[in-house]
Amino acid sequence: MTYFTEQRSVEAVVERTNLDANPRLAQVMTSLIEHLHAFAKDVALTESEWEYAITFLTSTGQLCSQERQEFILLSDVLGLSMLVDAINHRRPTGATDSTVFGPFHVKGAPIRDMGENITLDGKGESCQFTGRVVDLSGSPIAGACVDVWSDNADGYYDVQQPGIQPQWNNRGRFITGTDGTYAFRGIKPTSYPIPDDGPVGALLSALGRHPYRPAHMHFLITAANHERLVTHTFAAGDEYLGSDAVFGVKHSLVTSYERADQDTVWRCNFDFVLTPDTTDSPPSTPPSPR
Amino acid sequence: MTYFTEQRSVEAVVERTNLDANPRLAQVMTSLIEHLHAFAKDVALTESEWEYAITFLTSTGQLCSQERQEFILLSDVLGLSMLVDAINHRRPTGATDSTVFGPFHVKGAPIRDMGENITLDGKGESCQFTGRVVDLSGSPIAGACVDVWSDNADGYYDVQQPGIQPQWNNRGRFITGTDGTYAFRGIKPTSYPIPDDGPVGALLSALGRHPYRPAHMHFLITAANHERLVTHTFAAGDEYLGSDAVFGVKHSLVTSYERADQDTVWRCNFDFVLTPDTTDSPPSTPPSPR
Numbered sequence: 001m002t003y004f005t006e007q008r009s010v011e012a013v014v015e016r017t018n019l020d021a022n023p024r025l026a027q028v029m030t031s032l033i034e035h036l037h038a039f040a041k042d043v044a045l046t047e048s049e050w051e052y053a054i055t056f057l058t059s060t061g062q063l064c065s066q067e068r069q070e071f072i073l074l075s076d077v078l079g080l081s082m083l084v085d086a087i088n089h090r091r092p093t094g095a096t097d098s099t100v101f102g103p104f105h106v107k108g109a110p111i112r113d114m115g116e117n118i119t120l121d122g123k124g125e126s127c128q129f130t131g132r133v134v135d136l137s138g139s140p141i142a143g144a145c146v147d148v149w150s151d152n153a154d155g156y157y158d159v160q161q162p163g164i165q166p167q168w169n170n171r172g173r174f175i176t177g178t179d180g181t182y183a184f185r186g187i188k189p190t191s192y193p194i195p196d197d198g199p200v201g202a203l204l205s206a207l208g209r210h211p212y213r214p215a216h217m218h219f220l221i222t223a224a225n226h227e228r229l230v231t232h233t234f235a236a237g238d239e240y241l242g243s244d245a246v247f248g249v250k251h252s253l254v255t256s257y258e259r260a261d262q263d264t265v266w267r268c269n270f271d272f273v274l275t276p277d278t279t280d281s282p283p284s285t286p287p288s289p290r
Numbered sequence: 291m292t293y294f295t296e297q298r299s300v301e302a303v304v305e306r307t308n309l310d311a312n313p314r315l316a317q318v319m320t321s322l323i324e325h326l327h328a329f330a331k332d333v334a335l336t337e338s339e340w341e342y343a344i345t346f347l348t349s350t351g352q353l354c355s356q357e358r359q360e361f362i363l364l365s366d367v368l369g370l371s372m373l374v375d376a377i378n379h380r381r382p383t384g385a386t387d388s389t390v391f392g393p394f395h396v397k398g399a400p401i402r403d404m405g406e407n408i409t410l411d412g413k414g415e416s417c418q419f420t421g422r423v424v425d426l427s428g429s430p431i432a433g434a435c436v437d438v439w440s441d442n443a444d445g446y447y448d449v450q451q452p453g454i455q456p457q458w459n460n461r462g463r464f465i466t467g468t469d470g471t472y473a474f475r476g477i478k479p480t481s482y483p484i485p486d487d488g489p490v491g492a493l494l495s496a497l498g499r500h501p502y503r504p505a506h507m508h509f510l511i512t513a514a515n516h517e518r519l520v521t522h523t524f525a526a527g528d529e530y531l532g533s534d535a536v537f538g539v540k541h542s543l544v545t546s547y548e549r550a551d552q553d554t555v556w557r558c559n560f561d562f563v564l565t566p567d568t569t570d571s572p573p574s575t576p577p578s579p580r
Contacts, residue, residue, distance in 0.1 A: 004369060004537040006376035012537055013369035018498020025496055028339065031332045033368055035325040040373050042321045049318065050374045054361045061351010061361075071344045071351075078323055079294060079303035083330050084340045086296035206315055208308020247294040247302055 009037050059199045067159070069103050073200040076100065076246035077209075085230075094136055095275045099248040101230045104157040105149060105220065109171040117185040118172040121165055124153030124187030127257065127266035132180045133221060134273055140180025141274060144223035147173045148184065150216070155192030176223075188257050188266045189215040191240050204245065211245050214238035219272065226274040233270050299327050349489045357449070359393050363490040366390065366536035367499075375520075384426055385565045389538040391520045394447040395439060395510065399461040407475040408462040411455055414443030414477030417547065417556035422470045423511060424563055430470025431564060434513035437463045438474065440506070445482030466513075478547050478556045479505040481530050494535065501535050504528035509562065516564040523560050 004012040013033050017026050039045075063070040075081045081100050089098040112118065119126070133144040149171040151157050158169040174182050196204060196211035204211050216232035234241060234249055236256045241249055260267040294302040303323050307316050329335075353360040365371045371390050379388040402408065409416070423434040439461040441447050448459040464472050486494060486501035494501050506522035524531060524539055526546045531539055550557040 003539055003541055004372050004376075006373065006380070009369055009373045009376070016497070016499050016533065021496060021498045028333050028335070029497065031329050035329040035332075036368060036370060037373055039321050039325040040370060040377065042325075043318050044377050045318070045374055047374060047378050050365070050370075054359070054365065057347065057361050058351050058354045058359070061348050062354065064348045064352065069344070069348070071347050075340070075344065078326060079299055080326060080330060080340075082294050083296065083299045083327055084335055084337060086294075086299070087330065087334050088337050090296070206311060207306070207319065208311045209306050243306065249293055251293055 006041075010034050013037075056199050056203075063198045068195060068198075070195075070198050070200055072103055073194055073198075074203075076194070077200055077204060079247045082247045089227075091275055092136065094273055096229060096231060096271075096273045097250045097252045098229060099231050099250060099253060100246055101220075102218065102246075104151075104159060105147075105218065106159060106168075106171065109147060109149070109173050110168055112172040112174060112184065114174055114177075114181075115183045115185065116172065116174075118148065118168075118170050119152075119185070119187050120169040121152055124190070125265045126185060126263070127188045127268055128183070128185055128260055128264045129217065129268050129270075130181070130183045131270045131272065133176050133182065133223065134180055134271060135226065136273060136275060138273075140176070140178065141223045141226065142176055142178045142180060144176040144180065144182075144221055144226075144274070145173055146176065146182045146272075147220040147222070148186070149218045150186060150189040151192050153187060153190060155190050185264065186217065188268075189217055189235065191215045191238055194245050209245065210240075210243065212240045213244050213246060214240035214249060216248070217268075221272055221274065223274055225277050227277055229272060229274055231272075233268065235268075296331075300324050303327075346489050346493075353488045358485060358488075360485075360488050360490055362393055363484055363488075364493075366484070367490055367494060369537045372537045379517075381565055382426065384563055386519060386521060386561075386563045387540045387542045388519060388521050389540060389543060390536055391510075392508065392536075394441075394449060395437075395508065396449060396458075396461065399437060399439070399463050400458055402462045402464060402474065404464055404467075404471075405473045405475065406462065406464075408438065408458075408460050409442075409475070409477050410459045411442055414480070415555045416475060416553070417478045417558055418473070418475055418550055418554045419507065419558050419560075420471070420473045421560045421562065423466050423472065423513065424470055424561060425516070426563060426565060428563075430466070430468065431513045431516065432466055432468045432470060434466040434470070434472075434511055434516075434564070435463055436466065436472045436562075437510040437512070438476070439508045440476060440479040441482050443477060443480060445480050475554065476507065478525065478558075479507055481505045481528055484535050499535065500530075500533065502530045503534055503536060504530035504539060506538070507558075511562050511564065513564055515567050517567055519562060519564055521562075523558065525558075 002012045014030050060070045085098055133141045158165040176182055191212050191214050193211040215235040215238045219231050221229040234254045236254050255270050257266045257268045292302045304320050350360045375388055423431045442460055448455040466472055481502050481504050483501040505525040505528050509521050511519040524544045526544050545560050547556045547558045
């Protein structure tokens with residue numbers, strides 16, 4: 001038994017974990033306590049700063065609702081969401097990179113015919129999205145579900161404006177045929193600020209950071225025997241590419257939007273390369289308790 | 291400009307902090323990001339664990355109210371509250387040790403005459419508390435305010451049972467005279483569990499830890515030209531002395547309760563040694579922005 005001291009603070013806490021506790025939980029909590037204490041010691045955290053942190057975390061939790069997840073935003077702006085994605089999706093050369101899922105995906109979007117328009121509010125500059133879903137050898141993947149979503153021309157997702165935007169505006173699912181191609185009409189997305197009227201927005205402001213994300217189209221691609229791919233494509237030339245508030249940009253995901261005919265205005269072609277399913281061999285070394 | 295990668299995740303986030311930001315905020319956030327990312331990498335945090343953490347923190351925030359502060363409880367059971375206390379109150383040899391403030395202090399308790407009884411509900415084993423407030427040289431401090439509070443015989447503070455316990459039950463303030471002595475009648479405190487029906491209780495349970503605190507009497511002692519002292523005295527022999535859920539116990543604060551006469555049942559004598567005021571020379575090296 002160790003009474004708590006500044007010098008042996010970690011040991012005093014960690015030794016309390018019962019040997020019967022879940023080994024993975026014990027491992028995670030031990031590392032968390034080590035880093036939490038090291039942080040407080042490194043900066044010699046003051047009592048008023050600790051009080052501020054308690055208030056900040058409490059406000060962050062209390063702002064959460066069905067429509068808003070402020071703790072995910074906090075994780076996003078601290079780069080933690082991208083880090084967890086990177087740790088869990090180390091992809092082989094040639095595979096399409098993943099990026100953050102974001103809070104605006106909705107399950108069960110309408111399955112549409114190839115080439116259909118997902119933009120229901122008539123706003124924005126029309127864009128023809130095309131490409132192929134292939135495996136690491138370049139062979140087309142048939143029956144892949146390409147689930148897409150974006151903000152509208154005003155920078156809001158439909159779920160942020162219920163009653164203002166039509167349900168499923170700028171959302172849809174498309175199933176590839178034997179050639180693995182997909183095609184749909186949407187809009188050239190616009191950059192937008194993450195919700196910044198809460199504690200996370202105040203933190204960004206205090207750090208001198210803006211809340212904007214560069215324009216992007218979301219893709220969630222699932223196919224039998226392949227790992228689920230969560231990614232975006234980013235519009236080349238966007239002014240926020242180098243300063244995405246949530247760090248989602250990767251070089252390989254930046255793509256050009258080219259001028260098309262008068263009717264569609266823009267076109268954007270991007271191929272997605274999936275990796276084999278790894279359900280039986282998880283990428284991370286430590287096993288998860290869940 | 292650094293695009294985010296697993297290897298350079300910290301640099302990608304930290305370099306976004308604007309050079310005009312408050313230097314102390316920048317220092318604290320840089321260290322926080324370093325340790326947060328190192329934690330996620332050390333344990334190879336899975337996506338389901340990240341989701342669990344988001345849910346846990348959200349629930350913790352949403353349980354907070356005027357009557358309950360679940361984030362302070364979380365800080366307490368992770369040893370962070372005691373660590374912040376230790377970092378900010380490194381006391382010279384001979385001075386009384388500090389410990390956690392706890393969430394149950396109430397400002398403005400009645401100022402009572404020396405020797406008066408603070409137990410208004412008639413419950414518990416009566417105890418006579420006595421001692422002296424002195425400086426590092428052992429000289430008595432006159433005019434010191436000894437603010438005391440404890441749970442009742444059922445293990446609850448008055449503020450946890452409004453309408454059940456009388457207001458100010460087991461609370462009071464006593465002002466020392468020229469001899470520096472204090473005396474009051476209360477009860478021999480009882481050990482009690484911290485609120486354990488929320489996320490923090492679930493965490494303790496998963497770690498195989500109990501939620502109990504050993505029996506203790508709270509003291510907040512203030513005196514002109516001396517540093518404020520926040521501490522408890524703990525009852526020797528308590529079964530939870532070696533496993534306080536919030537790590538508040540220090541050897542020097544464990545004191546014996548001795549059998550007294552029939553009327554008071556117990557007596558407990560403890561002297562408090564204050565340190566000179568350090569308002570003009572804070573103990574921590576890095577300056578606070580507040």
